[in-house]
Amino acid sequence: MKLSRSFASSLAAAAVALFMSSAHDAEAAKLEGRSVKIGCLASVTGKGAEWGQTAKISMEIAVEEINAKGGIGGVPVELICYDTQTLEAEALKAVSRLVERDRVLAISGPCFSGEFETIAPQLDGQLKTVINSYCSAKPGLSAMSRWAFRNTLTSDKQLKPVVDAWLKEYKIKKVVIIYDAEDAVSKGEGAGVLPALFKAHGVEVLESLTYRTKDTDYSAQVTKAKSLGAEGIGLGACYQNAAAIAKEMQKQGLNVPVVGGACAGAPGFIEIAGKAAEGAYMSTAAFLDDPRPEVQAYVKKIVAKNNGKQPPYGGPRAYDIIYSYKHCFEASGVTNKPADLASDREKIRGCLAGLKKFPGVAGEITMDENRDGAGSSAILKVVNGKYVNMAK
Amino acid sequence: MLYQQLINGLMLGASYALIAIGYTLIFGVLKLLYFAHGEVFMIGAFAGLYLVLYGGANIYVALLGAMIICALLGVIAVYVSVRPVAKDRPLAPLISTIGLTIILQNLAVYLLGGQQVAFPEAIKQELYHIGPITISSVQIFILGIAISLMVVLWFFIEHTKMGRAIRATAENHETAALLGVDVNRVVLVTFMIGSGIAGVAGVLDGIKNSGISPFMGLSAAVKGLIVMLLGGLGNVPGAMIAGLLLGLIEILSAAYIGTTERDFFSFAILILILLYRPTGLFGARTPEER
Numbered sequence: 001m002k003l004s005r006s007f008a009s010s011l012a013a014a015a016v017a018l019f020m021s022s023a024h025d026a027e028a029a030k031l032e033g034r035s036v037k038i039g040c041l042a043s044v045t046g047k048g049a050e051w052g053q054t055a056k057i058s059m060e061i062a063v064e065e066i067n068a069k070g071g072i073g074g075v076p077v078e079l080i081c082y083d084t085q086t087l088e089a090e091a092l093k094a095v096s097r098l099v100e101r102d103r104v105l106a107i108s109g110p111c112f113s114g115e116f117e118t119i120a121p122q123l124d125g126q127l128k129t130v131i132n133s134y135c136s137a138k139p140g141l142s143a144m145s146r147w148a149f150r151n152t153l154t155s156d157k158q159l160k161p162v163v164d165a166w167l168k169e170y171k172i173k174k175v176v177i178i179y180d181a182e183d184a185v186s187k188g189e190g191a192g193v194l195p196a197l198f199k200a201h202g203v204e205v206l207e208s209l210t211y212r213t214k215d216t217d218y219s220a221q222v223t224k225a226k227s228l229g230a231e232g233i234g235l236g237a238c239y240q241n242a243a244a245i246a247k248e249m250q251k252q253g254l255n256v257p258v259v260g261g262a263c264a265g266a267p268g269f270i271e272i273a274g275k276a277a278e279g280a281y282m283s284t285a286a287f288l289d290d291p292r293p294e295v296q297a298y299v300k301k302i303v304a305k306n307n308g309k310q311p312p313y314g315g316p317r318a319y320d321i322i323y324s325y326k327h328c329f330e331a332s333g334v335t336n337k338p339a340d341l342a343s344d345r346e347k348i349r350g351c352l353a354g355l356k357k358f359p360g361v362a363g364e365i366t367m368d369e370n371r372d373g374a375g376s377s378a379i380l381k382v383v384n385g386k387y388v389n390m391a392k
Numbered sequence: 393m394l395y396q397q398l399i400n401g402l403m404l405g406a407s408y409a410l411i412a413i414g415y416t417l418i419f420g421v422l423k424l425l426y427f428a429h430g431e432v433f434m435i436g437a438f439a440g441l442y443l444v445l446y447g448g449a450n451i452y453v454a455l456l457g458a459m460i461i462c463a464l465l466g467v468i469a470v471y472v473s474v475r476p477v478a479k480d481r482p483l484a485p486l487i488s489t490i491g492l493t494i495i496l497q498n499l500a501v502y503l504l505g506g507q508q509v510a511f512p513e514a515i516k517q518e519l520y521h522i523g524p525i526t527i528s529s530v531q532i533f534i535l536g537i538a539i540s541l542m543v544v545l546w547f548f549i550e551h552t553k554m555g556r557a558i559r560a561t562a563e564n565h566e567t568a569a570l571l572g573v574d575v576n577r578v579v580l581v582t583f584m585i586g587s588g589i590a591g592v593a594g595v596l597d598g599i600k601n602s603g604i605s606p607f608m609g610l611s612a613a614v615k616g617l618i619v620m621l622l623g624g625l626g627n628v629p630g631a632m633i634a635g636l637l638l639g640l641i642e643i644l645s646a647a648y649i650g651t652t653e654r655d656f657f658s659f660a661i662l663i664l665i666l667l668y669r670p671t672g673l674f675g676a677r678t679p680e681e682r
Contacts, residue, residue, distance in 0.1 A: 211651050220397060244603055272603050
């Protein structure tokens, strides 16, 4: 009796294992070839260094996890990464290299809006391969090509709840906007998104002041903002410049609150600005305070590989892109045969365009009609040298 | 607001002046555009940063340390990229110092990473209100150090034996040598002084702008070059005044005309001055140019 029970249970276990594996096979069609190639564009150096480095590590983590579980459709993933140096021309060169020489199925990245808007118009011509940004936030860019996707939220979606909360807490009536006239997303925020949001709240924009990405001296702008009587400063800036502006404000005794957009809300802002960062509000497209085990497992891995620091939102968004590619490669009948490259790329494009409620560590991915991520995310405020989520 | 902007301009100008002094000193004695000067400035900033962060040094020790490290770097530069290179070919030392520039920058990126890093708050921030202007302890510190350094240097050049030797060498190598000046030693001392001042300028820039990166040397080098031309080649007091002037022009054009046009104005003014006063505002101190 004893024997037969254990025999029965082992039989049952074998049956379950058999069923599981056949179910797995049915879901994940076998791919051909020695490797499944995914291209990656990351701004590992230049003004977007922190964004690019953390995104690259995140994609590598995802690939490692997928390969440890048998790859995509039974074939190991090969991630081919190039550093764009946060320069438009470099990004464009790297895309052609990935599409034409490396012959990847799809590309993750580029990060920056400036890079994205340079590449997107070229896609409908000869490139015809999916690009998918994990940080670009300037509104309207994905509309440039049916191959252009962004697994992230545009600035208007990111900043609306942030500006609401910022104005509610600080009761500001007059602001000065300072923005980077050379950076695509910062200019979009400084000249478009922020003025519109302030107008909707009846807040007066006293003046919009600009600087250039490589500037290091912001004393003239801060003095001017102070003399105009600004009660708050809206920033269209990347984190290094945003931090330098916050410090200059502190130096000149302009102690008014700051609100910043997509590129500013990286941990580097707090690191460089120190105490001058306190009380600032920043927008984001992902915040890793979700207790779900898969989110915390990712946080643990990325923090260990990123000198003990949390990544900006591009990290988790890039991680999710790799998993969404795994899903699309397996679900849309991609063969990975060299002869099918063009049709494989087209199948992937179709699958991504229809992506709805795909679970990711940054939240659910739903592509809207413009191929941008939908929904909203956290509201970041700097409290005691750390970002906290004010949306909760 | 005008007075406040004038202070901003002086702050910016003081750092330009400190960089340009080294340029103009070295140009004076060697007739050499020393390209690596901007990178020496960058290394000074990092030396100061590490002395404060890991050496636990206070800001004065950090300034002195950066000065000594950069002065030594100046000595190395002389032995590596100036002395061994053929002197009868005027372009050769120019190329070798460009090479040194690239080596220093790449080395910094390799060792320190390509990112901007925060400079620690080494001075306690306090604000003083004097009439319509607000000035902070940080600004007073930076201006104070920069101006006293310039005064000491001016005194050294004009009133000491070594200063006289530097001026004589700048006038004419052969004559100076005939009169008993050790020209090789003068060149070495000039590099040490110029590089040491650039090191101090680097630390002050770190304090002023709160963040430093391995790429900060290039734009500093360009600005230093403009100031040297404005002030007159080889003219040390000229470089000091021209530096302050360029800082004021940049800040005032940024404040009253437009921030994106600030470089346009500084370069336009440079071209105008060179058109009407080819020897710079205060006259060159080199015989060929006079």
